[in-house]
Amino acid sequence: MKMKRKLLSLMCTVLVSGSVAAEDKVLNIYNWSDYIAPDSVANFEKETGIKVNYDVYDSNEVLEAKLMAGGSGYDLVMPSNSFFERQVQAGIYQEIDKTKLSNIGNLDAQLAGQLARHDTGNKHNIPYAWGTVGIGYNVDMVKARLGDVEIDSLDMLLKPDVAAKLADCGIAVLDSPAEIMATVNNYMGQDPNSEKLDVLKASADLMAKVRPSYKYFHSSQYISDLANGEICVALGYNGDILQAQDRAAEAGQGVNVGYVIPKEGALVWFDVMAIPKDAPHPEAALKYIDYILRGDVAADLSNYVFYAVPNTAAEPMLDAEVSENKGIYPTQAVKDKLFIQVAHTKKFDRSLTRAWSNIKTGR
Template sequence: MKLKSLLTGVAVLTVMSGAAFAQDRTVNVYNWSDYIDESILEDFTKETGIKVVYDVFDSNEVLETKLLAGGTGYDIVVPTGTFLSRQIQAGVFSELDKSKLSNLDNMWKQIEERVQKYDPGNKYSINYMWGTTGIGYNVDKVKEVLGEDAPVDSFDLIFKPENMEKLKECGVFVLDAPTETFPAALNYLGMDPDSKDPEELEKAAELWKSVRPYIQKFHSSEYINALANGDICVALGWSGDVLQARDRAAEADNGVTVEYSIPKEGALMWFDQMAIPADAQHKDEAHEFLNYIMRPEVMAKASNYVYYANGNKASQEFLNDDVIGDPAIYPSKETVENLYTVTAYPPKVNRVVTRFWTSVKSGQ
């Protein structure tokens, strides 16, 4: 899975600056794959003369392992809130120097408040994007298999074996991220999605096992292309990724229509946070980069490209209508109330969850 992301991300994208006076200024950014409009990096280099070395990953686990090994060489990394909180405990990050971040006022207070759960006082990170984990589906194929009233707005689609049995023939992918799949199952079963109780987690694992035979693959980035090409008809995935698939299918004009839905039972709301590792070599440049990213037009450009909502209130006036106006990206107030957040698993519980997930995936 992980090696694939390295290749699909075409690894390292280097943006060179023509400016000779700043030949030594560099910032090393490690972000999720398919997560930025690359012209932002070029513009940043043009304006500041700072060279951006951009590298990508597709799982929090890979990022975290690198950070915990130390000496990553990255100046900016983008972990999800739950992972960020544990990394702060481990002493991975250095506190932001807010005097260098004049654009902080642009940020969305509501999002900052929610993020406090992971980063108390918003000391170590700024929000880059946030989104939900829901259902991506191929409109025509799902109708063909399950009929007109297919429950696409409900987790019944994924957790009811009778539905999955039929969906199997057109293909179902699920995120390979236990920290997201377990909360979804717990929530569907009417339990606390943030539960750390091994017995409840086992019930969530049982639910996944009941539909396991119908799942073609567990993977955290391949579903974008698979949905767009019409190779699969349902994916449990991240909002923006599914919407990127929708966009690619529309561009390819291949007769595939992809849609994203936030299930009515509620969905996981997550936050991807930009932070600076304690051992970063270019902290000044990293702050400059963060401050640049927090400009309203820049953040809007990023969201317009990746179809994720951002934590920048001032950027909203620059967003395209198909972004700000799409309830799948910026959900309505009622939907947001129905979204839940989770906290990091303590090491012992984490081991239990991983073991359950391995047994779901491998049948062992």
């Protein structure tokens, strides 16, 4: 779930060179932008002699629209879990032959096991990376407004009087109805994945109350805004916020960004690797999956993108800066409070989108 710059990908419609070369010496990958260590693809090409066409997207929605239209020509895609669940239901993925993956033993069984909620028996996916939806904040600006309190609660965003104190320095929230409403449901003590309309209404009412304190809903804008001090609080993806932290430190303008997984619990998401049914080069895709499962490649990925990888062999090779960061690899106590978001029914989705549009437009 990185960098959902919807517009860019919409404008520069990326064309996959749908080369239908029958031999498996080509591999068409469609991945999130900025979601691989810089030399990983080049090394894979060198080791295997397979030519990789590497395209990027920045929102699950764009990926899904392409896959659902059919005939995308891609061999390997990286959707997020709840999107993946619906895509599996639509029958667009082929089963992954795990006997061909020599590094499958490196996978963190506990984490990977959670994905069975989306994909019975985990037949169609291998997890790529995972992260949380939590609070990114500007340390000094928040301190100036809230005083010396511990920053660890969603109250900042969801308690009207607390949020109001932060309104003037700017609060941003992901423009992602399912993920945010699951987070709000959980905050209200409800099942995050509830499809009860009264639960939706209660959460929407709470959002309507705090909405006047929010500056905008957007899924990528907050990265640079948090780094520049344009906003002071963001409910967003951990990797994006840590990226903002990195950028702010590099800019040296005195902006200090922090990330915390709220004590009420947070949404955990996975991006998985999956092979479309009509993939022209499935064998090459399997080779690439096996390559990503290698400890050193997975560690490079995590060290570079600041997301956690579900790979036990990677652990000793992680930079201390990454492995000791509780925003990336949380403690077991925090992990126990994380929840996943499952795909909603079509009917509920409609109500959800409607409620979300009303919240966003403040009506």
